[in-house]
Amino acid sequence: MADSASPAASRLPGAGILLAAQIRYQIRLLLSSGRAxxxxxxxxxxxxxxxxxxAKGSHPNVAxxxxxxxxxxxxxSYGVRLVAAREAxxxxxxxxxxxxxxxxxxxxxxxxALVAVMAGAVTVAAAVVFYGTHFDxxxxxxxxxxxxxxxxxxxxxxxxxxxxxxxxxxxxxxxIDAAFPILILTYFPVIIVSGVLFTINEPHWLSTLATYxxxxxxxxxxIRAVQHRxxxxxxxxxxxxxxxxxxxxxxxxxxxxxRWEPHRPAQRRAARxxx
Amino acid sequence: xxxxxxxxxxxxYGHFAAVDxxxxxxxxxxxxxxLGPNGAGKTTTLEMLEGFIxxxxxxxxxxxxxxxxxxxxxxxxxxxxxxxxxxxxxxxxRDTLSLFARLYPAPRPVREALELAGLTDDADARxxxxxxxxxxxxxxxxxxxxxxxxxxxxxxxxxxxPEARRRTWAGVENLTTTGTTVLLTxxxxxxxxxxxxxxxxxxxxxxxxxxxxxxxxARGGPATIRxxxxxxxxxxxxxxxLAAHVDGDGRTLVIRxxxxxxxxxxxxxxxxxxxxxxxxxxxxPPSLEEAYLAAIGExxxxxxxxxxx
Numbered sequence: 293m294a295d296s297a298s299p300a301a302s303r304l305p306g307a308g309i310l311l312a313a314q315i316r317y318q319i320r321l322l323l324s325s326g327r328a329x330x331x332x333x334x335x336x337x338x339x340x341x342x343x344x345x346x347a348k349g350s351h352p353n354v355a356x357x358x359x360x361x362x363x364x365x366x367x368x369s370y371g372v373r374l375v376a377a378r379e380a381x382x383x384x385x386x387x388x389x390x391x392x393x394x395x396x397x398x399x400x401x402x403x404x405a406l407v408a409v410m411a412g413a414v415t416v417a418a419a420v421v422f423y424g425t426h427f428d429x430x431x432x433x434x435x436x437x438x439x440x441x442x443x444x445x446x447x448x449x450x451x452x453x454x455x456x457x458x459x460x461x462x463x464x465x466x467x468i469d470a471a472f473p474i475l476i477l478t479y480f481p482v483i484i485v486s487g488v489l490f491t492i493n494e495p496h497w498l499s500t501l502a503t504y505x506x507x508x509x510x511x512x513x514x515i516r517a518v519q520h521r522x523x524x525x526x527x528x529x530x531x532x533x534x535x536x537x538x539x540x541x542x543x544x545x546x547x548x549x550x551r552w553e554p555h556r557p558a559q560r561r562a563a564r565x566x567x
Numbered sequence: 568x569x570x571x572x573x574x575x576x577x578x579x580y581g582h583f584a585a586v587d588x589x590x591x592x593x594x595x596x597x598x599x600x601x602l603g604p605n606g607a608g609k610t611t612t613l614e615m616l617e618g619f620i621x622x623x624x625x626x627x628x629x630x631x632x633x634x635x636x637x638x639x640x641x642x643x644x645x646x647x648x649x650x651x652x653x654x655x656x657x658x659x660x661r662d663t664l665s666l667f668a669r670l671y672p673a674p675r676p677v678r679e680a681l682e683l684a685g686l687t688d689d690a691d692a693r694x695x696x697x698x699x700x701x702x703x704x705x706x707x708x709x710x711x712x713x714x715x716x717x718x719x720x721x722x723x724x725x726x727x728x729p730e731a732r733r734r735t736w737a738g739v740e741n742l743t744t745t746g747t748t749v750l751l752t753x754x755x756x757x758x759x760x761x762x763x764x765x766x767x768x769x770x771x772x773x774x775x776x777x778x779x780x781x782x783x784x785a786r787g788g789p790a791t792i793r794x795x796x797x798x799x800x801x802x803x804x805x806x807x808x809l810a811a812h813v814d815g816d817g818r819t820l821v822i823r824x825x826x827x828x829x830x831x832x833x834x835x836x837x838x839x840x841x842x843x844x845x846x847x848x849x850x851x852p853p854s855l856e857e858a859y860l861a862a863i864g865e866x867x868x869x870x871x872x873x874x875x876x
Contacts, residue, residue, distance in 0.1 A: 310669070320657075377655070388645070389713075
């Protein structure tokens, strides 16, 4: 057995290399479970295809379905996975290694954002296949290269915002059984009031509230990008500011609340308390 | 070299002391078993040594460092196996080891870790499809991939079948040849006996014995001779030295003695004179199990409290 304890060999690997490895690892886990792919890509594409027959004369809700794919991946699929990993002791195991703690954290959020954006991009690509590049409301709307790039930027910022906020929320979910209902109950109200899946008649205060949540500004940004008029910015500043605020706020909350250890079974301490 | 130094270590949850003023040292290269029943404070002690929880009072040093404030460089020198399996089910054994190997400055080759843990044949299986025993050995392989100076194993064989336990033991034994300091917790006396150079018995958060398996066994009392008397043998015919040891039903001879020679000679002579068969005879060494039960059952007294200082 070679003893390679030379000074060069005893240097710890650089953070950049470790972060890249973490991102690859997390992407692999998200894709290999199948759940994220089925929910984040399969569901929006099915909705898109299903609406083709029923949407005669009107335009399909491409922006909404793409946003649905991105957000459900970055919120629900990722959140459930994170709680499962923590409660199984996987996070605790990582914490005991020389991996810098922020590296695990940032690797998981970044990987989720990338997979979520991929889910959104597949939905947009499917829409192009089914409807061509003129697929949204309004005259002269078109998915140009610049618009696609602008949409990509908006999706990345939004996916990061959803994943970071989900990371913070999962810290207070104590069991894997509780994870799914909590993540769904915090998800659907937001996307429904934001008009992600369909338009609803809602009171003014609710539609105003939706503009401060991280779904409606994303739809707005995507629609603005395809409806772009010469001279106007590709991305609406206010919408992007809201999404960026969620990303920064979510990340701060995640850093403050993040929990590595499983919530311990109460019986362990109770058993010791004794008389 | 001292690998682990613990002084007056205490961990309280409210008024309850999970670990109550324990002190010990572990020299580099030793394999120490911390033996105790559930709730004795084994895992709490280990988690303080691993840096997961901070002590209420007292000090812990592992490789000269306070584990709770251990740096990346310190963590690179520590290996551990948690009480329950803690790996992603989707990856293969080989990929899991490669993933963890990248974190360390001078990792073991994956092939070597597979060999040490006895997993060469399972290298390409997904962790999720392995049996409990195989998964524990993957935990072990991940624990040693960074070539740790100190390895902590928390109940590495609890819940495994006898064959899986033997294979895990073989993995741990392989490590002792590499000079790794190993501290393991267990509630099996035979595991401590089989693996460890030294046994610390923890009970109610306190160390009630700290010695070698051989010495601990000696505390379990003397060796035992057990012989069911054949039907045609009458207790009255036994010589006086043996007759006093016939048990309550009058049909079994049970002799507890530090010296086996004299009673065995007397028994053989008597059987020979009466043409009796000795095939039911059992001669047992002092049991570590009994010594262990005595150590956890007895109150802490100076006679049984041997702190390793």
